[in-house]
Amino acid sequence: MFEDLPGFAAVVDRELRVLAANRLLRETFGEVVGEVCYRAIGRRDAPCVDCPALLTFVDGDAHALDTTVTTPAEEQLRLASRTSPVRGTDGAIEAVLELFTPAEPPPPEGFDWDPSHVRQRYEILFNEVPCYISVQDREFRLVESNHAFRQAFGEPRRRHCYKVYKRRPDRCPVCPVAQTFEDGQVHSSEELVTSEDGRTVNVIVYSAPIRNAAGEVTHAMEMSTDISEVRKLQSRLASLGQLVAGVSHSVKGILMGLDGGVYVVNSGFQRDDRELVKEGWAMVERNVERVSKLVQDILFYAKERKPEKQSLRCRELVTEIGELFAGKAQSHGIALEVRCPDESTQVVADPKGLHSLLVNLLENALDACLFDNRPTRRHRIELSACRKGPDVVLRVSDNGVGMDKATRERVFDPQFSTKGSAGTGLGLMVAQKVATEHGGTIQVRSTLQKGTTFTVRIPAAG
Numbered sequence: 001m002f003e004d005l006p007g008f009a010a011v012v013d014r015e016l017r018v019l020a021a022n023r024l025l026r027e028t029f030g031e032v033v034g035e036v037c038y039r040a041i042g043r044r045d046a047p048c049v050d051c052p053a054l055l056t057f058v059d060g061d062a063h064a065l066d067t068t069v070t071t072p073a074e075e076q077l078r079l080a081s082r083t084s085p086v087r088g089t090d091g092a093i094e095a096v097l098e099l100f101t102p103a104e105p106p107p108p109e110g111f112d113w114d115p116s117h118v119r120q121r122y123e124i125l126f127n128e129v130p131c132y133i134s135v136q137d138r139e140f141r142l143v144e145s146n147h148a149f150r151q152a153f154g155e156p157r158r159r160h161c162y163k164v165y166k167r168r169p170d171r172c173p174v175c176p177v178a179q180t181f182e183d184g185q186v187h188s189s190e191e192l193v194t195s196e197d198g199r200t201v202n203v204i205v206y207s208a209p210i211r212n213a214a215g216e217v218t219h220a221m222e223m224s225t226d227i228s229e230v231r232k233l234q235s236r237l238a239s240l241g242q243l244v245a246g247v248s249h250s251v252k253g254i255l256m257g258l259d260g261g262v263y264v265v266n267s268g269f270q271r272d273d274r275e276l277v278k279e280g281w282a283m284v285e286r287n288v289e290r291v292s293k294l295v296q297d298i299l300f301y302a303k304e305r306k307p308e309k310q311s312l313r314c315r316e317l318v319t320e321i322g323e324l325f326a327g328k329a330q331s332h333g334i335a336l337e338v339r340c341p342d343e344s345t346q347v348v349a350d351p352k353g354l355h356s357l358l359v360n361l362l363e364n365a366l367d368a369c370l371f372d373n374r375p376t377r378r379h380r381i382e383l384s385a386c387r388k389g390p391d392v393v394l395r396v397s398d399n400g401v402g403m404d405k406a407t408r409e410r411v412f413d414p415q416f417s418t419k420g421s422a423g424t425g426l427g428l429m430v431a432q433k434v435a436t437e438h439g440g441t442i443q444v445r446s447t448l449q450k451g452t453t454f455t456v457r458i459p460a461a462g
Helices: 023-029 052-059 115-128 147-153 161-166 176-183 228-271 274-302 314-331 351-370 405-409 426-437
Strands: 008-012 018-021 063-070 076-087 093-102 132-136 142-145 187-194 200-211 217-226 310-313 335-339 346-349 380-388 391-398 441-447 451-459
Touching (some): 018 023, 052 063, 052 076, 052 093, 132 147, 161 187, 200 228, 228 274, 274 351, 310 314, 310 351, 314 335, 346 351, 351 391, 351 426, 426 441, 426 451
Antiparallel strands (some): 076 093, 132 217, 187 200, 200 217, 310 346, 391 451, 441 451
């Protein structure tokens, strides 16, 4: 069995003289029995530094060492040396069995095994890996980091990881690094961290142990990959899926309205009743308008577009939108007031985007008034624009049915509509999308049976 071992095998005494060698060792290095192993196999004049055979003679344990040897044919071999004690009947170590096996595939041509060069190559690899890498001690202090980490989170300066990653005063409740220190295994989790410039980043975190020569875990390496774009895409796909479900239900209602209108029109023709035809045609027109608005909102929400910004006069913008709704508001007895005190107020924005935003907010306000069936209520809607600091504030207020707390919290949810089965919730999603695309915000303030105010803030300078 010793002769046929799949590697170079030798038995050495305390002087490191070879007492026995297997067939493969003899065929490769010649007759080595009687020679000291470091000269016969390593072609050295002194034992290897940290010689595993000598260590085994000292403590009786198995040891290992990766080394490079040169054969008589001048071929360099990278070998992993593993040693095991050979004991006599009294338990004393009489010799050491040393087995040499290939440590790794041959290095690429031109690769320099000089330790300083190898370290330099690993440092380059460590710094250029396109993910965040840090090394932490048992106090969770950052003792090392790569270029991507420092670029995103700043110089660690031995600060605690939770202060750098999450701006927390204490350790995270669930920490993969802490788990690695406990069991010495690789752990992973998904985290939400904050970069040095305040940007929120979704990351997948992996932690791995770093051990000393005794096998103790002294540090942990944490590797984090930015998956923010993946999460955004998943969220958008989920929203679109929810949107399709809501739109399908809305389209079904519109088709039923169109069928009803067509039926009334046909009945009017059969009876030669012009008033009935007029009534049915009005039903058809209303539902065609609903279809047109729905399709426009779907295209606006689903299409990724960069706002085409230009300088706009706020008074002209709100006046134009107000004129579009003036007739409809008047026909329902709703007072519509448009205000923009300063004629010089301007904003750099996408006119199509702001037009869509305000149209959707005004339609929402009109519906809020129409759904309020209190006969004594005199409904009114106010559309205004003004400059406040660096922002332009657009506001749409109504004194319609209002919303309770649960409704307010879900008002921008793609699965929710304030109009029940008559709506899709798409209009407010479009308004929110436009505000976000302009680097702005949209907020809602509402009280049940009193009314609702939507406030949009966008940077005046674009």
